[in-house]
Amino acid sequence: MNEAVVLTPERILEATEDVLRRYGLTKATVVDVARALDVSHGSVYRHFPSKASLRDAVAKRWLDRANEPLCKLAAGSGPAPERLEKWLRTAFNIKQKKVCDDPEMFATYLALAQGAREVVEAYKDKQVDLIAKILSDGVAQGEFEIDDVKTTARAVFDATVRYHHPAHAEEWAKPECPSRIDALIALLLRGVRVCKQ
Amino acid sequence: MNEAVVLTPERILEATEDVLRRYGLTKATVVDVARALDVSHGSVYRHFPSKASLRDAVAKRWLDRANEPLCKLAAGSGPAPERLEKWLRTAFNIKQKKVCDDPEMFATYLALAQGAREVVEAYKDKQVDLIAKILSDGVAQGEFEIDDVKTTARAVFDATVRYHHPAHAEEWAKPECPSRIDALIALLLRGVRVCKQ
DNA sequence: TGTCTGACAGATATTGAAATCTGTCAGCGG
DNA sequence: CCGCTGACAGATTTCAATATCTGTCAGACA
Known part of the structure; x- marks a missing residue:
């Protein structure tokens, strides 16, 4: 596994913040975040139990x-x-x-x-x-x-x-x-x- | 014209306040107010230029x-x-x-x-x-x-x-x-x- | 004459069907 | 074994057709 490709909470937070900035709170979805990271949205749920917790962390x-x-x-x-x-x-x-x-x-x-x-x-x-x-x-x-x-x-x-x-x-x-x-x-x-x- | 039937701003305000209490701000309409007063909604606009002004007055x-x-x-x-x-x-x-x-x-x-x-x-x-x-x-x-x-x-x-x-x-x-x-x-x-x- | 009505146009809200999203999980692949 | 995928059910959102509302005004009525 390449280091740049490991999916870490930190990378998810980074991507989520970008997605929030781009689409706004109302439009941003977990699928968008996953897409930005080029993973399935299920993977995001491996690191954050819910969309709310992800938003809170960001x-x-x-x-x-x-x-x-x-x-x-x-x-x-x-x-x-x-x-x-x-x-x-x-x-x-x-x-x-x-x-x-x-x-x-x-x-x-x-x-x-x-x-x-x-x-x-x-x-x-x-x-x-x-x-x-x-x-x-x-x-x-x-x-x-x-x-x-x-x-x-x-x-x-x-x-x-x-x-x-x-x-x-x-x-x-x-x-x-x-x-x-x-x-x-x-x-x-x-x-x-x-x-x- | 009977005194009890004269349509005054005060009577309209009274009725509007009742309607607001009953239906809430989101549901209350000018038609509701008119209905409560048993007049057409056009009459309400004779005393208040807009719904907003009526709401403000109340x-x-x-x-x-x-x-x-x-x-x-x-x-x-x-x-x-x-x-x-x-x-x-x-x-x-x-x-x-x-x-x-x-x-x-x-x-x-x-x-x-x-x-x-x-x-x-x-x-x-x-x-x-x-x-x-x-x-x-x-x-x-x-x-x-x-x-x-x-x-x-x-x-x-x-x-x-x-x-x-x-x-x-x-x-x-x-x-x-x-x-x-x-x-x-x-x-x-x-x-x-x-x-x- | 002055107040009120009711029909109207454009704006806004409601509704229900279709699309999308959230969160789960069995199973794939390294 | 472990992290990831992708299909899935139920919840939520979108969208467009429909209904309702706002604000106007010509005319009725006293």
Whole structure:
């Protein structure tokens, strides 16, 4: 067996992402994926138990790749307030960029988010953990004053749904959007900062 | 012409709301409305230029009725922080109650909100004005410290989309919801309050 | 005179038959 | 033995014919 010809989950995911991009979520079929790989569609089911699981796996890969910068920001050091602001702005920018540059994959993500799929839940939990990391750094630095870091991280995430949940994507292009983001971030930062009278 | 038989916009709205409740947004037709009123559907078009305008008018009525308590709260007096908290909780409760008790009308509202209809934009602006009223009262009372009241009101509104935008209605029934609302409100109140060191 | 009717054209929705897709599995071939 | 194939059943989607709906308007009727 030639190495280039071995059918691996990774190769299937790659092909599935291509097919999703080409045909869109509604039109892409498992048969299309198999055809792209030049195998029978039965072979695909040898690696993924269902079309849904395949779609979920592709979305997970896509989300993980998109979120790498955010993980780095959260793991980094430096003053927490600036880092939190940067993190939120980066999160919004990534989403905004994806909705323009990769609309078909974004639509897939939207469908997943609306179906309350496990992958998206996991992804959201991860996001909250990243925020929590920055918040607890901020508490350690004496910059933030927070009772319950985890709960507050969740609140910050909830407060920003409008700019990361795909259901609101249509609003992201509006001209007043940036200034509203500024106001929201300012409000949230004031909500976690220690009071310097 | 008997008074009970005069075809008024109000009677049409009443009948349309009934028809929407009975058949749902997807099934309700102008012919159904006309039938309920025992007139030809042409007569309905004498009072409303299109089905969309009729639907918008019904939704406006419904939203206005639902929001009366919020207007009263904003117009009232008393300490602004408590009033803001009460206002937000009331807003969430109203939505939550509607989604349970009046699901068909709520679905209509959801469709409208997703279509970015003018009536929903106007309604959102009104909500922001009510928040702004409470915020400016708070500033006058020395309880809040806010640069730009209008902008901050918008930010508070944006921060709470998750609990008033119908796209997130499915999440409102979850058991962890109340505590997340508590955390969000606490965060936002801290964000507008003056710092009492 | 002004409101309402009912027939009409074009747009939209429904329906059921045919095509395609998903997921399974017995068996082929390296 | 192991991964793959291809035929299959049931579920889902497509497609085109048909029916219904929206929006208009000339004319009836009070």
